[in-house]
Amino acid sequence: MTKTKRGAVQSIQEKNAERPSKDLILSLYRTMVEIREFELKARELFRSGKMPGFIHLYIGEEAVASGVIAHLKKDDYVTSTHRGHGHALAKGISAREAMAELMGKEGGCCGGRGGSMHLYEPAVGFLGTNGVVPPGIPIAAGAALSAKLRKSGQVTVCFFGDGAVNNASFHEGLNMAAAWELPVVYVCENNLYATEMPFQKATKNISVASRAAAYSMPGEQVDGNNVLAVYERAGKAIDRARRGEGPTLIECLTYRWFGHHEGDPGTSYRSKEEIEAWKERDPIKKLREETLASQWCEVTDLEKIEKEIQQLIEEAAQFSLDSPQPGVGTVLDHVFCNEQRG
Numbered sequence: 001m002t003k004t005k006r007g008a009v010q011s012i013q014e015k016n017a018e019r020p021s022k023d024l025i026l027s028l029y030r031t032m033v034e035i036r037e038f039e040l041k042a043r044e045l046f047r048s049g050k051m052p053g054f055i056h057l058y059i060g061e062e063a064v065a066s067g068v069i070a071h072l073k074k075d076d077y078v079t080s081t082h083r084g085h086g087h088a089l090a091k092g093i094s095a096r097e098a099m100a101e102l103m104g105k106e107g108g109c110c111g112g113r114g115g116s117m118h119l120y121e122p123a124v125g126f127l128g129t130n131g132v133v134p135p136g137i138p139i140a141a142g143a144a145l146s147a148k149l150r151k152s153g154q155v156t157v158c159f160f161g162d163g164a165v166n167n168a169s170f171h172e173g174l175n176m177a178a179a180w181e182l183p184v185v186y187v188c189e190n191n192l193y194a195t196e197m198p199f200q201k202a203t204k205n206i207s208v209a210s211r212a213a214a215y216s217m218p219g220e221q222v223d224g225n226n227v228l229a230v231y232e233r234a235g236k237a238i239d240r241a242r243r244g245e246g247p248t249l250i251e252c253l254t255y256r257w258f259g260h261h262e263g264d265p266g267t268s269y270r271s272k273e274e275i276e277a278w279k280e281r282d283p284i285k286k287l288r289e290e291t292l293a294s295q296w297c298e299v300t301d302l303e304k305i306e307k308e309i310q311q312l313i314e315e316a317a318q319f320s321l322d323s324p325q326p327g328v329g330t331v332l333d334h335v336f337c338n339e340q341r342g
């Protein structure tokens with residue numbers, strides 16, 4: 001074999017090694033589309049007045065949950081945030097149970113008691129969305145400590161936003177995880193704003209990933225709108241944790257398309273130009289275009305997924321509307337103490 005041919009063969013081998021499998025592409029695409037369609041339907045139901053409570057939409061950030069959680073096993077743990085519908089769906093809570101929970105219905109994953117900010121399903125390792133900003137960070141350390149002591153091989157992934165990194169729980173949780181070499185991966189979804197506060201105004205050091213150095217753990221920053229980049233970085237961190245080599249901090253740069261919560265227009269503190277620029281970086285559109293350009297699969301494969309997900313979400317919405325309200329007689333179920341008093 002000539003030198004030129006050897007080089008050509010090596011180049012082809014390297015290209016093939018980097019080529020993602022069709023199954024992986026379709027799986028990631030399916031998860032992102034399910035999250036997007038779920039959130040759009042939740043937004044529709046909320047605006048129609050049929051959904052009670054308060055919801056924080058994950059639209060625009062789908063690549064993070066999809067790329068990270070794709071590596072997890074069913075019994076691995078995830079802790080989440082107030083913007084956690086995407087994490088819940090990616091970890092295995094069904095769209096039907098999640099939507100019914102948002103509607104406060106009996107068919108929800110928590111029987112209608114938790115709502116948007118308290119989705120919880122231990123059967124799939126989902127340790128809850130959380131209405132308070134940083135508590136998932138020490139909770140994740142505790143779950144990881146449990147796994148280490150039991151030698152179960154489980155990994156915990158903790159999602160949080162940029163608004164959490166200036167809170168004491170961030171420092172305490174990461175310090176504990178590093179000191180005890182716990183199998184946990186901390187994922188900061190940096191969408192640049194904590195409610196209305198720009199991250200660059202809240203802190204002098206705007207690189208979340210660089211903070212990992214203070215705890216002697218790896219810290220990496222990744223394009224949070226590129227699901228394949230997220231998948232690659234998360235895979236290395238999760239494998240490292242599973243080998244017993246300790247925690248990693250990953251900063252995913254991303255953006256929420258809408259306001260902090262449904263009802264906040266999100267335009268008083270962000271320019272229209274900024275919002276539109278980030279919408280052009282739509283993670284679903286990016287994967288779709290790259291997939292077709294690279295011929296990783298056919299357009300009919302993607303269209304089939306889109307059609308299936310639309311039907312899935314419509315059925316989930318109807319299930320949530322048809323599901324009954326929790327019975328009055330169950331009001332004291334699942335509380336710490338249910339002692340009948342005279």
